[in-house]
Amino acid sequence: MDLSLAASPSSFDLLLLNSHKFSLFQFKPHFSLKSKNPPTKSLFWRQNRPFRVRALNDDGFVLEDVPHLTDFLPHLPSYPNPLHHSHAYAIVKQTFVGPDDAVAQNIVVHKDSPRGVHFRRAGPREKVYFMPDEVRACIVTCGGLCPGINTVIREIVCGLNYMYGVDDVLGIMGGYRGFYSKNTINLTPKVVNDIHKRGGTFLCTSRGGHDANKIVDNIQDRRINQVYIIGGDGTQRGAALIYKEVEKRGLQVAVAGIPKTIDNDIAVIDKSFGFDTAVEEAQRAINAAHVEVESVENGVGIVKLMGRYSGFIAMFATLASRDVDCCLIPESPFYLEGPGGLFEFIEQRIKENGHMVIVIAEGAGQEYVAQAMQAADERDASGNRLLLDVGLWLTQKVKDHFTKVKKMEINMKYIDPTYMIRAIPSNASDNIYCSLLAQSAVHGAMAGYTGFTVGPVNSRHAYIPIARVTEAQNTVKVTGRMWARLLASTNQPSFLNSNEMLPI
Numbered sequence: 001m002d003l004s005l006a007a008s009p010s011s012f013d014l015l016l017l018n019s020h021k022f023s024l025f026q027f028k029p030h031f032s033l034k035s036k037n038p039p040t041k042s043l044f045w046r047q048n049r050p051f052r053v054r055a056l057n058d059d060g061f062v063l064e065d066v067p068h069l070t071d072f073l074p075h076l077p078s079y080p081n082p083l084h085h086s087h088a089y090a091i092v093k094q095t096f097v098g099p100d101d102a103v104a105q106n107i108v109v110h111k112d113s114p115r116g117v118h119f120r121r122a123g124p125r126e127k128v129y130f131m132p133d134e135v136r137a138c139i140v141t142c143g144g145l146c147p148g149i150n151t152v153i154r155e156i157v158c159g160l161n162y163m164y165g166v167d168d169v170l171g172i173m174g175g176y177r178g179f180y181s182k183n184t185i186n187l188t189p190k191v192v193n194d195i196h197k198r199g200g201t202f203l204c205t206s207r208g209g210h211d212a213n214k215i216v217d218n219i220q221d222r223r224i225n226q227v228y229i230i231g232g233d234g235t236q237r238g239a240a241l242i243y244k245e246v247e248k249r250g251l252q253v254a255v256a257g258i259p260k261t262i263d264n265d266i267a268v269i270d271k272s273f274g275f276d277t278a279v280e281e282a283q284r285a286i287n288a289a290h291v292e293v294e295s296v297e298n299g300v301g302i303v304k305l306m307g308r309y310s311g312f313i314a315m316f317a318t319l320a321s322r323d324v325d326c327c328l329i330p331e332s333p334f335y336l337e338g339p340g341g342l343f344e345f346i347e348q349r350i351k352e353n354g355h356m357v358i359v360i361a362e363g364a365g366q367e368y369v370a371q372a373m374q375a376a377d378e379r380d381a382s383g384n385r386l387l388l389d390v391g392l393w394l395t396q397k398v399k400d401h402f403t404k405v406k407k408m409e410i411n412m413k414y415i416d417p418t419y420m421i422r423a424i425p426s427n428a429s430d431n432i433y434c435s436l437l438a439q440s441a442v443h444g445a446m447a448g449y450t451g452f453t454v455g456p457v458n459s460r461h462a463y464i465p466i467a468r469v470t471e472a473q474n475t476v477k478v479t480g481r482m483w484a485r486l487l488a489s490t491n492q493p494s495f496l497n498s499n500e501m502l503p504i
Helices: 149-164 212-221 233-249 275-294 312-321 342-353 366-373 390-405 418-422 428-446 466-470 481-490
Strands: 002-005 012-017 022-027 053-055 061-064 102-104 116-121 137-141 169-172 184-187 226-231 254-259 299-305 326-328 355-361 411-415 452-457 460-465
Touching: 102 460, 137 149, 149 169, 149 226, 149 428, 212 233, 226 233, 226 428, 233 254, 233 466, 254 428, 254 466, 275 299, 275 312, 275 355, 275 411, 275 418, 275 428, 299 312, 299 390, 299 418, 312 326, 312 355, 312 481, 326 342, 326 481, 342 355, 342 390, 355 390, 366 390, 390 411, 428 452, 428 460, 452 466, 460 466
Parallel strands: 002 053, 061 116, 137 169, 137 226, 226 254, 254 452, 299 355, 299 411, 326 355
Antiparallel strands: 012 022, 053 061, 102 116, 116 460, 169 184, 452 460
């Protein structure tokens, strides 16, 4: 991690923490946030991923900054932003983001607490580091499908063209492999005009295939100087490696990441695009399950939703539906038999209501399924653990318990809408969100920032070091208020006995 300090009346101590150690350093601050190329000194690595931290004064204000092209190309010229002459922005009171504008990671603070971590606010800058007619940009999509990918592609192309006059944009076909397999398509506002109305990705996608040297070789060969990478945490790690190789070679290439995951498991940002659409579409499956089970005697419906490591879709869909009796997610272990177990709860609900609906995230209960099937730990090309079908497993376990053990006839209904949800176009709110993400990425790249990802932090879009969004996954806090709201809504058991209760 590089640590640089801003001007303040006197020197002060800064405590640096990571998962392995902490150190105390004393510094004499000497520059401000406005500095484009401050002196830096590498002090330590945060979870083996470096990013620059600038402590700007002695009230605990810390800026986790993103790289800039001038960090390794100090003599790079700047130019007036074309938005100076934009009719659209002429009515804006403050067209450009100020050099000192920052977004706070935490907005709920105690009276005397430090101001905490901040990120650079996203948006257009007064100066740009690319002449529009010299820009050759490219866009690539990687990983699984998610509602809104086509909207992001469209808005990057249109944003570059309409705001900055850039008309040379390439689409890299088929994920990272497309860089070195020579698959490209020329993207213009006319070509992408209506792709936001379709699901999937206009550029096709794939998992794996990342080779930083081969990719950057191709970027050089094609004279590309702006790279927009749409993908999840694995894809963003790949983007960080591309940026590092670009920096190593001293190339004027801006690398911008747009985080994508339908599971909403990207850290730091408020939410990922496509999440709202997924929750909305999940309602249809839950409603169908509810209609089915209340139309038969002793109906039990199980709906499996996305959520490999994080149960946000299952949790929010359950809260939105109000027809769900029990929600099972990876973060909250459950058990089937015995007092307080799932079987006991199902029996209780059937006696009370005559039916029951269970929502389960795909990553929940995987240890039980693996044990039952004696399955090996396998992974896909992106390094993700291949999940077993917990929905089918749970359906069979419930059926066997009540028909064979309880000698009770039940009607099981199982719905898996995973691919239907992934493949639909984004809804209105996600379309707006995708537009903001795309435009923020374009503004950042044109302003010379690189090795960054974009996203809203407390509802304000910011430029975030890639290492921050890949160092950990965003998961449901089972000791938090949102999970408590769900438990209050469903009245389901916590599946914890008195000896296993988590500290509050």
